[in-house]
Amino acid sequence: MSAGRYPEPPPFEAGFLPPGTLAGQVALVTGGGSGLGLGMAMAFAQAGADVAVLGRSAEKLEVAVGQLESLGVRALAVAADVRNEAGVAPAFDAVEATLGPVTILANNAGGNFPVLADKMSANAWRSVTRIALDGAVLYATEFTRRTGRGGGAIINNSAHYVWSGFPADAHSASAKAGIVGLTKAQARLWAAHGIRVNCLTAGFFPHPVSGSGDGPEALERLGAMIPAGRTGRMQEFGWAAAFLCSPFAAAISGVALTIDGGDSLRRSLMSPAFTPPRERESLW
Amino acid sequence: MIALFPARPFAGGTALAVGAPLALTADIEAGGYAVTHVPALEDENTAGAALDLTPAASILLCGAASPADAAAADFAAWRAQAGPGYDGVFFCATEFARRRLAAKAGGCILVLVPAPDDRDPAAAAISHAVANLVRTLAVEWARDGIRINAISSALATPEQLSPLIAYLCSPHAAYVTGAVLTA
Numbered sequence: 509m510s511a512g513r514y515p516e517p518p519p520f521e522a523g524f525l526p527p528g529t530l531a532g533q534v535a536l537v538t539g540g541g542s543g544l545g546l547g548m549a550m551a552f553a554q555a556g557a558d559v560a561v562l563g564r565s566a567e568k569l570e571v572a573v574g575q576l577e578s579l580g581v582r583a584l585a586v587a588a589d590v591r592n593e594a595g596v597a598p599a600f601d602a603v604e605a606t607l608g609p610v611t612i613l614a615n616n617a618g619g620n621f622p623v624l625a626d627k628m629s630a631n632a633w634r635s636v637t638r639i640a641l642d643g644a645v646l647y648a649t650e651f652t653r654r655t656g657r658g659g660g661a662i663i664n665n666s667a668h669y670v671w672s673g674f675p676a677d678a679h680s681a682s683a684k685a686g687i688v689g690l691t692k693a694q695a696r697l698w699a700a701h702g703i704r705v706n707c708l709t710a711g712f713f714p715h716p717v718s719g720s721g722d723g724p725e726a727l728e729r730l731g732a733m734i735p736a737g738r739t740g741r742m743q744e745f746g747w748a749a750a751f752l753c754s755p756f757a758a759a760i761s762g763v764a765l766t767i768d769g770g771d772s773l774r775r776s777l778m779s780p781a782f783t784p785p786r787e788r789e790s791l792w
Numbered sequence: 793m794i795a796l797f798p799a800r801p802f803a804g805g806t807a808l809a810v811g812a813p814l815a816l817t818a819d820i821e822a823g824g825y826a827v828t829h830v831p832a833l834e835d836e837n838t839a840g841a842a843l844d845l846t847p848a849a850s851i852l853l854c855g856a857a858s859p860a861d862a863a864a865a866d867f868a869a870w871r872a873q874a875g876p877g878y879d880g881v882f883f884c885a886t887e888f889a890r891r892r893l894a895a896k897a898g899g900c901i902l903v904l905v906p907a908p909d910d911r912d913p914a915a916a917a918i919s920h921a922v923a924n925l926v927r928t929l930a931v932e933w934a935r936d937g938i939r940i941n942a943i944s945s946a947l948a949t950p951e952q953l954s955p956l957i958a959y960l961c962s963p964h965a966a967y968v969t970g971a972v973l974t975a
Contacts, residue, residue, distance in 0.1 A: 512898035512937025515966040524964045526798055695975065711967075735934035736967065744967040756796050756955035759948035762975030765968065770934045773927050773970045 514736045514769070520743040523554055529754050531556035536603055536610045538590050538647060539617030541568035543715045544665055544745055546575070548614050551746025553579040555754065557612060560603040562586040582607055590617045590643030596650045609658075612753045613651040615644040615687075616665040618680070620719070622791035625678040636679035641686045648690070648705070652698055659702025661753040664691050666709040668768040676791035684709075688764045695762030704761035706752045711768025713740040736769025795822030796955040797962070807961075808846040810839075810884050811876055812855030812904065815950035819958035825851065834875035839883035843891055850897065851961050852888040854881045856904040856945035870914050877906060877918045878925075885929060889938055898937025900961045901929075907946030908974060919944070923972040930970030939966070944974040 518524075535552040539545040540561030549559045553576045561572045561583070569585035576583035584606050588595045603610055618640045623632055648662055666687040667680065674681035687707055695705040712730050714722035720730060731738040748767050751757055766772060785791060796819045803824030809817050811832025821827050830842045832855060843849070856877065885901050892899040905922045906915040926942040933940065941960050943953060956973075959965050 512892065512896060514934060514937050515898055515939070515963055517963050517966045526794055526796070692975065735931045736969065737935055740967045744965070747964050748968070751956075751959050755793065756959070759952035760956060760973075760975070763947070763973050765973060766971045767965075767968050768970075769967050770930050770970045773931045775931075 517741050517744045524747040525555040525750055525754055528556045533557040533611045534607045535612035536560045537614040537616055538562045541565055541572045542717050545616035546572050547742040547746040548749040551750040553581045555750050558582040558607045560584040560586050562588050564589050591638045596646050600650055611660045613662045615647055617643050620680040622676045624676055624786055633679050637683040640683040657701050662705040663749045663753050664707035666707045668709045668711040668766055668772040670709055671772050675785040692762045706763045708748055709764050709766045710745055711771040713742055713745050734769045734771045795819050796958045797823035800824035806846050806849045807851035808849040809853040812853050813950040816954055819954040823958055832876035834880040836883045839887040843887045850899045852901045854884050854903045856906055873914045878921055881922055889933055892938055901940040902957055903942040904945045905942050907944050927970045939969040942972045947975050
């Protein structure tokens, strides 16, 4: 029997950072139309930042823009694919023209699906790694080029499975771990520019478009396997990003903050018999 | 710079800080917690006595070990650091957890770990030891509602770390447990 109860966060509406903490800032969130990206975008907006959400689906982006504007900030949809190098400068131009120079960059765009490495096509490999890692490199370097020595904050979205391998996930397991290295090295490299770089290595934050589902049954099943006894709530993820991009974290750079309710730390010395990934009923 | 929680949402709460610079708890205090500071300690008895001072504390902050003296690489120098920096953390954390478990209440522990400096054997050993202690205790106590996280003391000054500590100890960071922040 448990003595206490694993805590819940306040509801999103309760807010977190003092009102206006990010007022005057302009955030660009890649993959910001849904899921974790929208979670970050909402938290930035709640703290007063104007927010541009970038993604491939104009429809999703428009819905997100409506939600962001309802928080009383200006918002902009930017249709782009982060893998497209030629699209990076125009994306920043579009945000600058409407909202002003970007001061917060959230490299969130990502994709993932289970596949054995030896069965993975070159396209499958590229589809995941070029969004997560190449996209982050492209947007971070353009951000820094434009920011000059004016400073700014970058938050990268990694994943909690970077602390181990992740069988049947060679593309994302490696790319998201690359994000951690990128974060730490860029933090050091760009400290003199006043640019801070941090990343979040998140566990399960179910949302309407997540692969693991967000229905009551899925939530219960996922929660039961996590030390915390529940999945993450989107506002917890968004607030972590907003905190790390805020002046309250002015001296914090090069950090990878794991926010997973202890999921990446589950371990027993004894485990069920090992089943090679290729023999598993379900790869993950 | 205003405090992270200027509206004092935690008024009435109490916290214990062990071997921590006063400036580290500025934002926790501004958020409404009454904070008791005690010096670093290194055994189960002194840990228990410190917790007896603040029986209702729902937050425990364990400060970093004393600054490393890499030149003094003898056993006494090692013990001088490992006592408060490693043993002390274990005894404080477990004493705190026993009391919270008995009270059927959750809590939050924040540990400052030495910088993982490979040129300083004592600091490097303690840094890694405490980091994995934190990761271990996080899982042992998660279902009891006790969170535990660690911050590398090399990240920033105590003044600069104060908001981060207040954030990690707040319900807004409820899903963060077992995290070890280093840069």
